[in-house]
Amino acid sequence: MIVTAVLFVLLVQTVLVWLWASVFILVGAFDMLEPALYFALVSFTTVGFGDITLAPEWRLLSGLTAANGFLSFGWSTAYMVELVRRTA
Numbered sequence: 001m002i003v004t005a006v007l008f009v010l011l012v013q014t015v016l017v018w019l020w021a022s023v024f025i026l027v028g029a030f031d032m033l034e035p036a037l038y039f040a041l042v043s044f045t046t047v048g049f050g051d052i053t054l055a056p057e058w059r060l061l062s063g064l065t066a067a068n069g070f071l072s073f074g075w076s077t078a079y080m081v082e083l084v085r086r087t088a
Contacts, residue, residue: 002087021033024036044065
């Protein structure tokens with residue numbers, strides 16, 4: 001049950017990163033999928049390498065991506081802790 005929950009959480013996080021990459025492409029911040037996906041993943045995980053940056057008019061989106069990732073990982077952690085608590 002816990003392995004299934006971990007895989008589900010990973011799936012949700014992956015979908016969220018792909019959604020952010022899609023947003024970056026749709027607004028015109030990136031014109032190719034790979035850099036959009038890489039930037040979304042780096043921002044979402046709040047690593048923020050800085051090797052790819054957004055144009056000034058889109059910089060706020062990187063902060064929103066990081067905030068969304070930070071909250072998403074927090075909620076996922078709370079979900080997993082509660083699941084372990086209830087199954088143990």
